[in-house]
Amino acid sequence: MNEHSNQESQHHGEKPVARREMSRRQFLNYTLGGAGAFMGAGMLVPMIRFAVDPVLQPKAQAQWVKVVEESKVSNEPKSFKFKVHQVDGWYESEPELEAWISKGKDGKVFALNPTCKHLGCTVNWNGSPEYKDQYYCPCHGAHYTADGKNLAVAPLPLDEYEVKIEQGFVYLGQLGPNKRV
Structure with a gap:
């Protein structure tokens, strides 16, 4: 037990x-x-x-696009339209874009995007009699110098396209921040 x-x-x-x-x-x-x-x-x-x-x-760099003959570019900014091939996800298109192209004081060709940095309206060269020799935005009164420097209302300068000149033609590339100002 x-x-x-x-x-x-x-x-x-x-x-x-x-x-x-x-x-x-x-x-x-x-x-x-x-x-x-x-x-x-x-x-x-x-x-x-x-x-x-x-x-x-990965996001591809923009292709170079032939826009205008170099001989047509002057010290006075002129608007030129061009088409780019764009792939957005699964959708491909060819939108028409615009650039203001001119020669700077140094004689080099440069191109600015006409989209205002305030709210995205389109700016025009000498668009207002009040602001001579400036880019002017009709939406809210923003204005910029010929180099794209913001003077009033807009927080940033106009964006600038990469530019290259080959065989007498101006080619535009990637759009980026303004390096002139």
């Missing part, structure tokens, strides 16, 4: 281990749920990839 009481005292504070077995219903629920999740993921992954893939592609 001593042995029996010793075994009882050793197991006295412990609960017996209960083995839980999976029922058929639980097994079927887990199996069907896992298979359904696998098939759902198989359908969703290509759709998500299709939607997100254009965003993950």
Whole structure:
């Protein structure tokens, strides 16, 4: 009896281990749920990839676009329109853009984007009799120097296109911040 009481005292504070077995219903629920999740993921992954893939592609630099003959460019800014090939996600188009092209005091050709840095309206050279020899925005009165420097209202100068001259033609490239001012 001593042995029996010793075994009882050793197991006295412990609960017996209960083995839980999976029922058929639980097994079927887990199996069907896992298979359904696998098939759902198989359908969703290509759709998500299709939607997100254009965003993950590296942004390409703008192609050089032939705009005008160099002989037509003067010290007075002139507006020139040109088309670019644009890929926006899955959509391809050829929008018509505009640039004000002129020669600076140093004799080098430069091109400015006519989009006002205040609220995005289009600026014009000598657009107001009040501001002679300046770019003027009719929306809110912003005005800029011939080099695109902001004088009033707009927080930043006009953006500038990269310019290269080849075989007597002016080519425009990537649009970026104004380096002239």
